[in-house]
Amino acid sequence: MEFGNKENIIYIIIPILLFIILLLGLRKRENILKNIGLFSKRGIEILKIFLITCGGLLVFISLLSPQRLKEDEKIQVKGSNVYALIDISRSMLTKDVYPNRLEGAKRSLNEILDGLKGDRIGFIPFSDSAYVQMPLTDDYSMGKNYVNAIDSNLISGGGTKLLEGLELANKSFEESGVDHKIVIILTDGGDYDKNIIEYAKNNKLKVYVIGVGTEDGGVIPGKVGFLKDKNGNTVISKLNDKFMKELANETGGKFYEVNNLTDGTKILLRDIKSLEGKNIREENLKVYKKYYQIPLGIGIILILCGYLLKRGIREEYND
Known part of the structure; x- marks a missing residue:
C-alpha cells in the first residue's frame, strides 16, 4: 500500500485542529456547567470527540489517495x-x-x-x-x-x-x-x-x-x-x-x-x-487500484455519528 497524493500531507493539520477545538469546547462546557452546579456524562462527550476526530483523520487519509500497484507493464x-x-x-x-x-x-x-x-x-x-x-x-x-x-x-x-x-x-x-x-x-x-x-x-x-x-x-x-x-x-x-x-x-x-x-x-x-x-x-505504465473511497466513507459516517451522538443521548445532571 502506498499513497498517490503525498503532497496533501499538509492537511494533517485539519484533524489536529479539530481535536484541539473539540477538547477546548469540552473544557469550556464543563466549566459553565460546574458554575451552575450541574454535571454531564463525560464519557459521552469524550466518545463524541473521539468519533469526530477519527472521522477527520480518515478523511485526511483519503486525501492522500491510498493505492496498491495492480499492473506494471511496458508500453x-x-x-x-x-x-x-x-x-x-x-x-x-x-x-x-x-x-x-x-x-x-x-x-x-x-x-x-x-x-x-x-x-x-x-x-x-x-x-x-x-x-x-x-x-x-x-x-x-x-x-x-x-x-x-x-x-x-x-x-x-x-x-x-x-x-x-x-x-x-x-x-x-x-x-x-x-x-x-x-x-x-x-x-x-x-x-x-x-x-x-x-x-x-x-x-x-x-x-x-x-x-x-x-x-x-x-x-x-x-x-x-x-x-x-x-x-x-x-x-x-x-x-x-x-x-x-x-x-x-x-x-x-x-x-x-x-x-x-x-x-x-x-x-x-x-x-x-x-x-x-x-x-x-x-515507458513503464503503472496501473493502481484506488482505495480512497473506504477511509472517506468510514470517516464521514464517524463524523455524523459523533455529531448526532449529543442529540441521541439524554444527559444526566446531579445537584
Missing part, C-alpha cells in the same frame, strides 16, 4: 525526444523582431509546446555558459512556465557557448537511453565553428535551427543607450544564418526563419511530426 510510445537550445546572449535583445528577438524565440517555443503530442522536450539556455533549465518531459504546462521564466535577467553577456549546450543535450540523451536525438536551436546566429559541426555529427544529433532576426538587423540595447564597439561605434546585430544553415544541413536537419514577416515554427512542427513513426520509446 511503446510514439514521439520524439527534443532539446531546445535557447540563445540568451545580449544580441537577442535586439528589437528587429517585436518586441525583441528573445521574446520572438519564446513565442516560437510556446507554439512548439502547443503542437507537441507524446513528444518529450527539454530546455537549455546558453550564452557565456549553458545549463539544463528543464530536463526531458512531456509536461507541456510545466514547460510553458519555464519558457515564461526566460527573460533578460538571465542574460550574462555576449558570448554564445553553443558547443557547451550541445554537450549538455547529448549527455542528457545518453542518460535517458535515447537513440534518436533531436536538437532545436533558437538563435540569431553564430560564427563558424567546425568543432560544433563535428561534435553534432559524431554524436548523431539531428539539428534544426530557428533563426530569429532580420538581415537588416538592429542596435543592441545596453545598460545605458546602445552597445558600442571599441571605437565607439554603435553595434548593429544582423541575423547571421550562414553557419547555422550549414550546421542544420550537415546533421540532417533544416533551417527556419522567425521575424515579423516570417514564422517557420509551424513548418518545423510538421517536420518533427514526420519523424514520430521512427521514434518509438518504451
